[in-house]
Amino acid sequence: MRQSFTLIELLIVIAIIAILAGMLLPALNKARDKAQAIKCLANNKQVGSAIVQYTADYEDWLPTGKFEGNSGMWKYQLAPYVGMGGLATRGDVIKDKRFGVGSVFSCPKFSGVGSKFASEFKTYPGQTGGLGWNDNVSGNFSAANPTTTTQIKISKFKRQISETALVGDTVDDSQWTYTEYGHYCILHNIRDANDATNRRNERVCRRHSDGLNIAWADGHASWISQAEISQGKNGNYGWYYTINH
Template structure:
C-alpha cells in the first residue's frame, strides 16, 4: 500500500482549502437567494389575503391599524385569519408565517418591528382617517402595499417619508441582494433595487407609495 508523504498530504489539504474558499461564497449567495424567494412568495400570499379582505370589506384596501392594535402591526391582525395565523399577540403574529421575512435581522419580540415587513400607511390608516377604495388607486401595478422595511431597529412602516434619504424612520432596507421585496396593489410581488425606490419615478420621489400619482 502506497504511503503518502507529508508534502503530498499538505498539498491535498491546501487544495481542499482552496476549493472550500471558492465554494463557500457561492453557497452563501444561494442561501440568500433562497431566502429572497421565500420572502417574495410570502408577499404574494399576503396579496391573496388582501384580496379576500377587500371582498369582505366593500372593496376597500386594508388599513395599517385597527381599534385594538392602533400601531403599525394592526394590518397583520386584520389579515391573520386569511393566512391561517392564529397568533394572539403582536409578537406571535409578526414572527410567524408570511409576516416574517426570513432575512430580517430585526428583533421579532419588539411589537414595533413587524417581522421586517411594513405596510404602506398611505393606503389606509385609522389614525390618519384614511381608507382607500380599490378603484381609487390610479396605478395599482406600481403602487406598493407592503415591502421590506429598514434594519435600523425602529418601527417598520411605509409612507412618503420612510424611503427618503435622512428620514427619521430610516431608509429602505436592502437585505435582498441590494434591494427590497414588495407587494403591489394589483396583487403581484416584485423586487426593486434600493436605488430605484429612493429615486422614485416621473420626478416624484414618493411615486411608488402614493395611491394617487
C-alpha cells in the same frame, strides 16, 4: 508494514481542502441568497393574494397598518386569509411568534431589530419579521378618534393600484426611528424630498440585488430596484408610496 502520513503531507491535504472550501463557499452563499429572495417574494405574493380577498369581502376597504396608532393591525386582519385565524385581538397577533420571523409576514434576509429594540422584540415576536405595511396608504383606524383614521377604499386610488406599494421589505413598527439603527428599509412616512436620497443610499435596504420585494395594491408581487422606487416617477418621489399623483 503500515505507512502513515507525514506532517507535510497532512498539511498539504488540509490546504487543498481549505482551497476547495473557499472556492465552494461563494457559490453556496449565492445559492442561499437566491433561495431567501425567492421565499421573500413568495411571502409577498401570498400576502398580496390575501389583500385581494380581504378587499373583496369588505366592500373595497383595505386593511389598515395600525389600530389606535399601534402596529400589527394588518396582520390581524389578513390572518384568516393566510390560514392563521383564531386570534381575538391585534395584541394577540404581535405576541405570537407565528406572525414574526419565519412566518408568511417575514423576509428570510431580515437581519433583526438591533440591541436597542431587543426586549421589545422578545415581548412582541409577532410584531416584526422583515415585511411591513405602508403607513402612507390606509395607515390607521381609530375608533376613539375617527378624525385620525386614514383607512381607505381601494376604489379611491387616483393612480394605478399596480404601482402602489402596500407591503414590502421593512420593519412594521416605528419605521422612522428604526432608520437610526440601520434595520429599516422602505415604506416609512414620507416627510420631504430628501427621503428619496435617503432611501436610495440606505445600505441595509438592499436585501435582494440592490432591490426590494413588494406586494402591490392589485395583489401582485414583484422585485423593484432600490434606485427606481426611491426616484419615483413623473417627478414625484413618492409615486410608489402614496395613492395620489
